Amino acid sequence: MHPSTPDQSTANRSTSVGLIILLAATIAITPLAIDMYLPAMPSIAQDLQAHIGTVQQSLSIFLAAYGAGMLLFGPLADKFGRRPLALFGISGFATASFLLVWANSIEWFLIMRALQAFCGAAATVVVPGIIRHLYKEHTAKGMSYMSLIMMLAPLLAPSIGSGILYFSEWHSIFWVLFAYSIILLFFIWKYLPEPTTVNVGENSRASISFFSGYKTVFAERSVRPLIFTIVFSSFSFFCYLTAIPFVYIQYFGVSEQVFSLLFAINISTLMLSNFINSRFVSRCGSPYMVRTAMFTGIVLAALLCTVNILKLDMVFTVILLAPLLGCLTMISTNTDAMILMKFPDHSGTASAVTGTLRYACGAVAGPVLALTYTGTPVPFAALMFAGVTGITICQLWMRTKSTKAN
Numbered sequence: 001m002h003p004s005t006p007d008q009s010t011a012n013r014s015t016s017v018g019l020i021i022l023l024a025a026t027i028a029i030t031p032l033a034i035d036m037y038l039p040a041m042p043s044i045a046q047d048l049q050a051h052i053g054t055v056q057q058s059l060s061i062f063l064a065a066y067g068a069g070m071l072l073f074g075p076l077a078d079k080f081g082r083r084p085l086a087l088f089g090i091s092g093f094a095t096a097s098f099l100l101v102w103a104n105s106i107e108w109f110l111i112m113r114a115l116q117a118f119c120g121a122a123a124t125v126v127v128p129g130i131i132r133h134l135y136k137e138h139t140a141k142g143m144s145y146m147s148l149i150m151m152l153a154p155l156l157a158p159s160i161g162s163g164i165l166y167f168s169e170w171h172s173i174f175w176v177l178f179a180y181s182i183i184l185l186f187f188i189w190k191y192l193p194e195p196t197t198v199n200v201g202e203n204s205r206a207s208i209s210f211f212s213g214y215k216t217v218f219a220e221r222s223v224r225p226l227i228f229t230i231v232f233s234s235f236s237f238f239c240y241l242t243a244i245p246f247v248y249i250q251y252f253g254v255s256e257q258v259f260s261l262l263f264a265i266n267i268s269t270l271m272l273s274n275f276i277n278s279r280f281v282s283r284c285g286s287p288y289m290v291r292t293a294m295f296t297g298i299v300l301a302a303l304l305c306t307v308n309i310l311k312l313d314m315v316f317t318v319i320l321l322a323p324l325l326g327c328l329t330m331i332s333t334n335t336d337a338m339i340l341m342k343f344p345d346h347s348g349t350a351s352a353v354t355g356t357l358r359y360a361c362g363a364v365a366g367p368v369l370a371l372t373y374t375g376t377p378v379p380f381a382a383l384m385f386a387g388v389t390g391i392t393i394c395q396l397w398m399r400t401k402s403t404k405a406n
Contacts, residue, residue: 018191019130019191019192020134022187022188022192023130025184025187026086026090026123026124026184026188027124027127028153029120029123029124029177029181030066030120030124030153031153031157032157032160033062033093033117033177034059034063034154034157035153035161035263036157036160036164036173036176036177037173037174038157038158038241038244038245038259038263039158039161039162039165039245039249039256039260040161040165040170040256041055041245041246041249042245042249042250043165043169044058044109048104048105049106050106052246052373053366053369054110054370055106056243056245056366056369057110057366057367057370058109058110058113059238059241059242059362059365060238060242060362060364060366061110061113061114061117061363061366062113062114062116063117063238063359063360063362063363064114064359064360064362064363065113065114065115065116065118066121066359067360067363068121069117069118069119069120069121069122069125070121070125070356070359073085073089073121073122073125076122077125077126082126082130082192083126083188083192085123085125085126086123086188087185087189088119088122088123089120089122089123089125090119090123090181090185090188091119091185092115092116092118092119092120092122093120093123093181094181094185095115096112096113096115096119097116097174097178098178099112099115100116100171100174101178102171130193154263154267155264155268158259159260160176161173161256161260162256162257162259164176165256218353222342223339225394225398226335226338226339226342226394226398227339227353227354227357228390228397229335229394229395230332230335230336230339230354230357231357231390232387232390233328233331233335233387233391234357234358234361234362235361235364235365235383235387235390236301236328236386236387236388237328237332238366239365239368239369239383239384239387240321240325240380240384241362242362242366242369243369243377243379243380244380245259247317247377247380248314251375251376251377252314254314262318265318265322266321266322266325269322269326270326272326273326273327273329273330273333274329274330276330277289277330277333277334281337286334286335286337286338287334287338289330289334290331290335290338291395292330293326293327293331293334294331294388294391294395296323296327297327297328297331297391298392300323300324300327301324301381301385301388301389302385303320304317304320304324304381304384305378305381305385307320308378308381309378309381317377317381324384324388327388336354339353368383
C-alpha cells in the first residue's frame with residue numbers, strides 16, 4: 001500500500017470540501033422552501049383569494065408531507081442507493097416548484113407544496129448517510145457543518161424572499177427555487193458519488209433493524225417524557241413560524257423588508273443559544289440546561305401573552321420573542337442529546353423519531369392557529385405559552401419517575 005502523495009492529499013481535501021458544499025446546498029432546500037415564502041403569505045392569500053389561515057396551513061401541509069417523506073425514503077435509501085434517491089428527490093422538487101409558479105388557486109398551491117416537500121425529503125434524507133461514509137469516525141465534524149447551514153439558510157431565506165417581493169411578486173420566489181433546484185440537480189448528477197452499497201441480504205436485515213428500532217425507542221418508558229418535551233417545544237416553535245408573517249406584516253403593519261430583519265434577529269438568537277449551550281452544557285449537564293431554559297421560557301411566554309392581550313407596542317413582542325425562541329432551542333437541543341444517550345445502539349432511529357415528530361407538530365400548528373384565529377396575535381402567544389406549559393409538565397413527570405426509581 002503506497003502512502004498518499006501531497007498532491008493526492010490536496011485533491012482528496014478539495015473533493016471533500018466540494019462534496020460538503022454540495023450536500024449543504026442539498027439539505028438547504030428545506031429551510032429555503034419553508035422560509036423564503038413567509039414574507040409573501042399575505043400577498044398569496046390576497047392573490048389567490050384565500051383566507052390567511054388557509055395560506056398558513058400550507059406550511060403545516062409542507063411539514064406533514066416532509067415528515068411522511070422522511071419515514072418512507074429513509075429505508076428506501078438503504079435499499080436502492082442514495083444517489084438515485086437524491087436525483088429523484090431534486091427532480092420532483094424542481095417539478096413542484098415550477099408548477100407552483102403557475103398556481104392560480106389555493107387548492108393547487110397546497111397540493112404542489114405537499115409534493116415539493118415530499119420529494120424534497122427524498123433528497124435531504126440521504127445526506128447523513130453520505131456524511132457518515134465520507135467522514136467515518138469524524139462524522140460529528142461533518143454533521144456540524146450541516147447544522148451551521150441549517151441555521152444560515154433560515155437566516156437568509158426571508159431576506160431573499162423579501163428582496164424578490166421588492167422587485168417582483170410572489171410567483172418569482174418559486175421561479176428562484178426552480179432555478180436553484182435545476183442547478184443543484186446538475187451538480188448532484190455530475191458529482192454526487194454512491195457510497196459503498198450493500199447486498200440484498202444486508203438490505204433485508206437493515207429494513208428489519210429499522211422497524212424494530214422504532215419499536216425499541218417507543219417501548220422505553222423513561223424516554224417518553226423527553227419525547228413529549230420535543231413535541232411541545234416543536235409545537236411552540238412552529239406556532240411562531242406559521243403565525244409570525246401575519247403578526248408582523250398584517251397586524252403590526254411592517255414591510256416585508258423589516259419583517260426579514262426581525263426574522264433574522266430571531267434566528268441569530270437561536271445561533272447564540274446554541275453557542276451558550278455549547279459553552280455550559282459539559283459543565284452543568286443537559287438536564288440542568290433544560291430546566292433553566294424551561295423556567296426562563298415559561299416566564300417569557302406568560303409575558304408575551306400579557307403584552308398582546310393588553311395590545312402593547314410591537315417592540316415588546318419583539319423583545320420577548322427572541323429570548324423565548326432561544327429557550328426553546330436550548331430545550332430541544334439538550335432533549336435530543338438526552339434521547340440519543342439512552343439509545344447508543346439505535347441512535348439513528350431515535351433521531352428519525354424526533355425529526356419526524358418535529359414536522360408532525362409543525363403540521364398540527366397551522367390548523368390549530370386557523371381554528372383559533374381572531375385577527376390578533378393573542379392566539380399565537382397563548383399557544384406558545386401552552387407549549388412551554390406542556391414542557392414544564394413533561395419535566396415534572398420525568399422528575400417524578402426519577403424520584404420513584406430512586
